Amino acid sequence: MAPIRLSSTEDIRQLESCALPLGSYCKKHSPLPLPTEFNDFKQLVENINKILGPSSGIDSSDVDVNDLMAAMNEYASCERDWAGFAHGDSSRNYTRNFVDHGNGKANLLILVWSPGKGSLIHDHAGAHCIMKVLKGALKETQYEMPSDVAEPLKVSKASVYENDAVTYISDDVSPFLPTHTLENLCTNTPRKIGLHKIQNESEDQVAVSLHLYTPPWAEKRGCYCFDEKTGKKTKVDMHNYYSVYGKLKPPVTKGRSC
Ligand SMILES: N[C@@H](CS(=O)O)C(=O)O
Numbered sequence: 736m737a738p739i740r741l742s743s744t745e746d747i748r749q750l751e752s753c754a755l756p757l758g759s760y761c762k763k764h765s766p767l768p769l770p771t772e773f774n775d776f777k778q779l780v781e782n783i784n785k786i787l788g789p790s791s792g793i794d795s796s797d798v799d800v801n802d803l804m805a806a807m808n809e810y811a812s813c814e815r816d817w818a819g820f821a822h823g824d825s826s827r828n829y830t831r832n833f834v835d836h837g838n839g840k841a842n843l844l845i846l847v848w849s850p851g852k853g854s855l856i857h858d859h860a861g862a863h864c865i866m867k868v869l870k871g872a873l874k875e876t877q878y879e880m881p882s883d884v885a886e887p888l889k890v891s892k893a894s895v896y897e898n899d900a901v902t903y904i905s906d907d908v909s910p911f912l913p914t915h916t917l918e919n920l921c922t923n924t925p926r927k928i929g930l931h932k933i934q935n936e937s938e939d940q941v942a943v944s945l946h947l948y949t950p951p952w953a954e955k956r957g958c959y960c961f962d963e964k965t966g967k968k969t970k971v972d973m974h975n976y977y978s979v980y981g982k983l984k985p986p987v988t989k990g991r992s993c
């Protein structure tokens with residue numbers, strides 16, 4: 736069924752009269768079309784591109800991760816702005832939907848988390864990630880990096896991030912990160928986390944998050960998933976997206992993701 740067009744007040748009324756709450760991803764309304772009008776989410780994507788610049792990545796001394804986090808913090812999530820990107824699939828733990836390439840220096844993705852599901856324990860191919868919760872709440876569990884010995888991974892921290900929270904995730908902390916200014920600005924200060932997994936603990940609600948990865952190493956090189964009991968790692972491709980610029984990728988393969 737073709738997605739409904741939000742071109743008139745009548746269309747919006749039709750959407751709002753859906754029996755399911757907005758964001759439930761019912762067949763009839765899933766997903767919303769990308770809005771044609773400018774909105775705060777588009778502004779956020781523009782701001783991220785401006786901060787990354789035409790020739791700089793987050794690892795450049797002229798790009799400040801504080802600015803990227805501030806841009807993410809400034810945006811107050813409005814589902815209608817980004818729903819056109821947020822293709823969910825209840826047969827998967829989560830979907831990875833491509834939004835923007837940040838001047839070739841990043842991947843901006845919207846992840847849609849099925850109720851009660853989450854990612855496997857994974858690294859980020861050496862890249863930085865800023866995550867903002869767009870809808871619902873997500874639990875992050877961090878693990879210490881495993882040694883060479885086969886033994887269970889050790890949990891180092893667990894946090895729950897609510898709607899609109901922004902957090903920084905990295906395999907490592909770059910020396911240029913000005914940590915002193917972040918404390919009041921963000922939910923978390925930059926930190927070396929080693930490994931993590933993300934879970935949507937809700938039994939019946941989808942959760943949605945925005946992830947900025949830079950440089951886009953995971954897409955180019957893949958990342959590793961880790962077995963919780965043994966620490967054994969397995970390489971996983973990360974270049975298959977569920978949708979790109981709001982359109983489902985044909986064919987939608989059930990590729991493995993972390
Ligand atoms: N890093 C994961 C999502 S999350 O669990 O942090 C991914 O890109 O699929």
Ligand SMILES: [Fe+2]
Pocket residue numbers: 857858859904931
């Ligand atoms: Fe991750």
